[in-house]
Amino acid sequence: MSSRPPSTRRWRQVRSNPKIAMGAAILLFFGLVIAANPLLWATVWKGQERLYDPVIGYDHMIVHPSAPSATHWLGTDSLGRDVTSMFTLAARSSVAVAVAAALASGAVSLVLGSLAAYHRRWVDAVVTHMSDAMVLLPALLAVWIVGVGRPDETFGAVQVGAVFGLVYGLGPATAAVRAAGLVVMAKPFVEAARLVGAGGYWTMSRHLLPHLMPHAAVQAMIGVTGAIVAEAFLNFRSAVGGGIGFGYLVYEGLTWQEMLAGLRDIPWWVLGTGTLGITLLAAAFYLVGIGLREVFDSRAVQQRRVVSRAVG
């Protein structure tokens, strides 16, 4: 047994987990991409709105869509817009969706899961039945219902993420966090705390919540994966809002090849940046999620048994 306190040991496991490291590296890359947008506007693209504007930019000198070149690092789409400019802008909205979804789902599942695990009886019954029911509602459909017909200003990336996170948080995330909470409540230290007279607030804030944080984080990360794909799909179909996102880039690439029925090559620089943007960002969160699950869930045999009983 290690002499270090468990939190340090866990932290070391988190840092040395290759999946979490890979996910973090991809997230760092997206951070740089987002930061690149204002930087490029301040330096390389300064005063060249007509060339690099993500919505109305157009380069009169070349035929579009054009492959990557020195002026257009990731090429241009069929309407002559610079893909680099669109990509860096799209990254911002996708990350906003991800953060909003993670926060919403994490907060909801943490509060409901810990309340249900602590109070049991009717609170638990209500929460369990509700999460069982909400698992049946795909968050994508909920976001679509809410988002259709609402303009981008009132229902943008943050709102899409929040609604997705809320629905996902009420369903699968709460179910998983509650199951983990039951395990924590059965641990000897909770009983010891009760014996020395700890109240509900103390037990929840000192024992339950710290132990449930990683489980809520795992669920939030896996939920975010779905949120990114869902937002990209709604953006792809221009169903919700009309902003420039990764989904829109995929749409641009696909319609171009469909329009010409394979007469010309697919503009991979448009299609590829869009689809890679979605998959890389989603994979970053997914990797962090399954990495965290490996660190905090595995080898906890007792815990898993209770989970299977609680979920099944």
Add this chain to the structure above:
Amino acid sequence: MRSPPDLRRRPTSDIQGRRVPWVVAFLARRLAWAVITLAIYLTAVFFFVQWWVPIDFSSQFALGGGQADAAARFGLDRPLPERYAEYMGGLLTGDLGQSFSGPPVSEMIADAAPVTILVFAVGAVIAYVVGELLGRVAAWRRGTALGSVVSVLGVVSATVFPPFLVFLLVRYLRQPMVSLRRFLGLPTDSLVIWRDSPFEPSEVLGLVALSLLAAVVAGLLVRAYAHRHRLRWLAFAAFPANLAAAVGALFAAGVGAEAIDLLYRVDYTTSIGSGSPVLVLLGVVLLSFGQVLFMMRVGIEDESDEYYVLSARAKGLTEREVRDVHVARNALIPTLAASFLALPTLLAGMVIVEFELEVDGLSSVFFDAVEVQDIPVMMGVLVVLGLLGIGLRLATDLTIAHLDPRQRRAAV
């Protein structure tokens, strides 16, 4: 000294003094739970839809009259609780209400639901089996090249953009599928196939789904038999052989050409590859096996440290036997339980693929309804999806109880 309970004996249960098999008692309890859960789901969805869809939408259905007229026609001017009571009452009698555009919702859904339900149910089962088998490999070959490749596949499956997957399938399956038809001497044009066929597409789809399901179940049974009798080659060949048998059966039944057409439609009047329900099934499997893979992997890694694994190895069993006979079986139960939490992701993936492939299923009904904000139709689709989810959950619970005697005892 008390002897330990015999877990191999199937327990029975008393219902009103009569002894019944555990399945009956278990299902009775779970059905009661399912009804309550479904009621909560429907209530939540009803108020969610009514609350969020802006009320002024009804003006687009106003024929001549104003918005108030349209709202009155659809009963939207009445108080919400009254509408709720009416809707839930209607549901009890199987009445899903009337679409704002006229026809009854149940009619619109009855045409579209069978395709979606078949594709999703069979797709979910196959995705589970594929994910579970690959999860074993990923966990057992941890750190090797094969393990890494399988893990990367899992991540890609869970994060790929579904419309992009559809694009890849449609574009790159085209040439092989056309060549296959030529090779088998079948007409390449879908219209010719269906013109000469005595079958309806829905009938053939039912046959295809059934035979695929039968192939998977038979594959699992043969694998179990092969493991028991230590026939490695048989365990290896179980799935390919059964799949081949299923395809052979389809051809023997005279629906081979139609089945191939359902996998990939080559119709020169519409866009190529669209309207292929079996391709949707393939898409569902590709999109969802990754989630199961990682659940199974965590399950196996948890079990690997148990003492029974040590004793199985000490007994001299091969690594494969330790993995498949001992570890995987125990890991299966938590994986099954957790896999239900992936249901919304699975459903969302299927909805996207079905919509993108232009199959006339629930997705297109739903999306058309959302575009024009036709509330009763939206609700109708969500009701069917809820029923589908609950059905899948009951099947999962039953399987878990079948695998785990403790669950069975807890249930009865």
